[in-house]
Amino acid sequence: MLTLRGLTKRYGEKTVVDDLTLEVAPGKVTGFLGPNGAGKTTTMRMITGLDRPTSGTALISGKPYAGLGRPLRTVGSLLDARATHPRRTAHQHLLAMARSNGIPARRVPEVLGAVGLTDVAGRRAGTFSLGMAQRLGIAAALLGDPEVLLLDEPVNGLDPDGVLWVRTFLRSLAAEGRTVFLSSHLMSEMELTADRLVVIGQGRLLADGPVADVVAAGTRRSVRVRGPQHGGLAALADRLAREGAEVDSPAPGELDVSGVPLERVGDLAHEAHVHLYELRAVEASLEEAYMRLTSESVEYARKRRTDVEAGV
Amino acid sequence: MAAADAARRGPTSPSPALSPSLSLPSALRGAVSAEWTKLVSLRSTWYLLPGAAVLTGTIASSAGVLTHDPTASPGDPAVIAELNGVALVLSALAMLSVTGEYATGSATTAFLCVPRRGLLTAAKCLLLGAVTFTAGLVCAVVGVVCGVLALEESTFDAATVSGQVLGIGTHAALLSVLTVGLAAVVRRSAGTVTALFGLLFLLPVGLDVLPGGETAVDLLPAGASEALLLGDNGTYGWGAALLILTCWSVTFVAAGTAAVIRRDV
Numbered sequence: 001m002l003t004l005r006g007l008t009k010r011y012g013e014k015t016v017v018d019d020l021t022l023e024v025a026p027g028k029v030t031g032f033l034g035p036n037g038a039g040k041t042t043t044m045r046m047i048t049g050l051d052r053p054t055s056g057t058a059l060i061s062g063k064p065y066a067g068l069g070r071p072l073r074t075v076g077s078l079l080d081a082r083a084t085h086p087r088r089t090a091h092q093h094l095l096a097m098a099r100s101n102g103i104p105a106r107r108v109p110e111v112l113g114a115v116g117l118t119d120v121a122g123r124r125a126g127t128f129s130l131g132m133a134q135r136l137g138i139a140a141a142l143l144g145d146p147e148v149l150l151l152d153e154p155v156n157g158l159d160p161d162g163v164l165w166v167r168t169f170l171r172s173l174a175a176e177g178r179t180v181f182l183s184s185h186l187m188s189e190m191e192l193t194a195d196r197l198v199v200i201g202q203g204r205l206l207a208d209g210p211v212a213d214v215v216a217a218g219t220r221r222s223v224r225v226r227g228p229q230h231g232g233l234a235a236l237a238d239r240l241a242r243e244g245a246e247v248d249s250p251a252p253g254e255l256d257v258s259g260v261p262l263e264r265v266g267d268l269a270h271e272a273h274v275h276l277y278e279l280r281a282v283e284a285s286l287e288e289a290y291m292r293l294t295s296e297s298v299e300y301a302r303k304r305r306t307d308v309e310a311g312v
Numbered sequence: 313m314a315a316a317d318a319a320r321r322g323p324t325s326p327s328p329a330l331s332p333s334l335s336l337p338s339a340l341r342g343a344v345s346a347e348w349t350k351l352v353s354l355r356s357t358w359y360l361l362p363g364a365a366v367l368t369g370t371i372a373s374s375a376g377v378l379t380h381d382p383t384a385s386p387g388d389p390a391v392i393a394e395l396n397g398v399a400l401v402l403s404a405l406a407m408l409s410v411t412g413e414y415a416t417g418s419a420t421t422a423f424l425c426v427p428r429r430g431l432l433t434a435a436k437c438l439l440l441g442a443v444t445f446t447a448g449l450v451c452a453v454v455g456v457v458c459g460v461l462a463l464e465e466s467t468f469d470a471a472t473v474s475g476q477v478l479g480i481g482t483h484a485a486l487l488s489v490l491t492v493g494l495a496a497v498v499r500r501s502a503g504t505v506t507a508l509f510g511l512l513f514l515l516p517v518g519l520d521v522l523p524g525g526e527t528a529v530d531l532l533p534a535g536a537s538e539a540l541l542l543g544d545n546g547t548y549g550w551g552a553a554l555l556i557l558t559c560w561s562v563t564f565v566a567a568g569t570a571a572v573i574r575r576d577v
Contacts, residue, residue, distance in 0.1 A: 049423070049427045050424070050576060052576060068427070070334055070342070071425070077424055079420060079424075080417060082417050083417045084416070084418055084421065085350070085354065085412065085416045086416055087355060088350070088353050088354060088418075089353070092350075093418075096346045096349040096350045096353070097346070097425050099346045099348075100342050100343055100346030100425035101342055101425060
């Protein structure tokens with residue numbers, strides 16, 4: 001369990017994380033989504049005590065990170081895959097970490113095996129590709145068999161096999177009752193991996209809930225209509241508008257209808273004898289929801305900045 | 313500090329199994345053990361340690377050949393070596409344990425493993441102090457052997473020589489601990505080397521020309537080093553020197569710890 005209360009980080013005038021309050025529950029994969037510079041990494045660094053919050057608290061199982069006697073046994077984190085000394089071997093890197101937290105040395109080959117790095121255990125971390133460094137970072141996060149996992153962009157640099165592996169692996173960790181909190185800018189990845197989503201923009205919380213809810217809240221469902229008779233479609237559009245629908249024509253011979261159910265659109269087309277090639281409910285996508293959520297936050301920030309400049 | 317930690321842990325701890333509590337000594341033991349693993353797994357360590365011994369041998373041999381004093385102790389050339397470079401080589405080891413982590417980004421990992429900032433600095437001081445003390449002793453023995461071979465004539469006194477050997481080890485350890493503190497403030501290797509050089513060599517020269525500067529110079533780490541290893545620097549003897557140099561190390565470590573606690577990683 002991860003609890004953030006009013007977490008805020010300011011650098012001078014710039015607020016990077018703004019009054020973030022949320023809970024990350026165990027047994028689920030919680031995705032942490034936001035555009036670049038939204039404050040995801042800073043939030044993770046405050047949770048792990050690397051950066052000091054300007055105000056607010058971040059608690060892990062009710063304690064600040066520095067209050068965990070052997071933090072690696074409670075929280076495994078991957079914040080920066082290159083947080084290794086390039087001249088130290090993968091094995092030595094993990095061994096030093098294990099010793100610092102009283103973790104038995106036999107865990108080192110275990111986690112190296114779990115991430116598929118057994119063969120390169122004796123190689124210097126500086127010679128690793130980004131994908132291998134990510135795997136080493138995941139191995140380091142797993143070292144203390146922690147109940148909470150914090151992963152900042154864990155699939156960054158992994159090949160498709162690696163991405164699939166991480167996804168399956170994180171889901172299995174959550175299924176074991178662990179708290180998995182991962183950030184990513186890959187929305188498709190989040191849709192496949194996460195149960196819950198936390199979306200931030202400009203350091204502020206934009207959405208927090210199950211993936212389906214976030215998608216539903218952030219998008220409007222619509223009906224796509226396509227046919228060969230341009231005149232007939234225009235008449236249909238008028239008819240739909242009278243029913244209170246919002247109708248767009250993204251291209252000649254195409255309508256984008258919202259506010260009226262698909263069945264009603266089909267009935268009206270039939271009544272008007274309009275020839276259709278396509279009548280389809282457009283599924284709301286996380287990407288669309290995300291773009292809508294974050295573009296509003298960008299607009300909000302721009303407006304606020306203008307207000308400040310205008311002296312409001 | 314341990315009591316405060318225990319108090320903080322007490323009521324908020326939901327389950328001892330989930331939140332392993334830990335006493336300060338065993339946390340420190342883990343941190344020191346990790347520092348040892350980190351130190352011996354870097355090649356630079358295995359360049360610097362033999363390098364210090366070779367440098368001692370070279371300087372001590374030259375100094376021995378150039379010394380023509382029948383009352384000279386066989387340990388004198390080793391002391392000259394320690395004061396003129398060997399201590400700096402061993403301090404470089406201490407410096408790299410701090411600046412090497414900031415330069416490579418592995419400082420993030422270090423603080424994730426040992427989030428209590430003072431504890432991490434304390435572990436580095438303890439380990440590097442112990443390692444450079446031992447290395448200092450070994451270098452001193454090398455220096456004495458070279459001194460015996462190079463000196464045309466000398467007077468061997470077991471108490472004097474063992475005092476010099478012990479002094480060299482102590483000096484190396486105190487200067488290394490001071491360097492850990494300095495490096496924690498500066499964070500970068502180049503800056504730390506420059507600051508250390510300025511503190512040990514430039515500041516005494518600069519202060520010397522000021523009125524009353526001579527006493528001030530004697531009180532600086534360089535002056536205390538001389539008094540510690542030569543027995544006297546004109547103002548005080550080796551006992552006071554040990555105390556003054558220890559104070560300098562503690563001051564620098566306190567400054568380094570304060571900087572590490574105050575700043576984000």
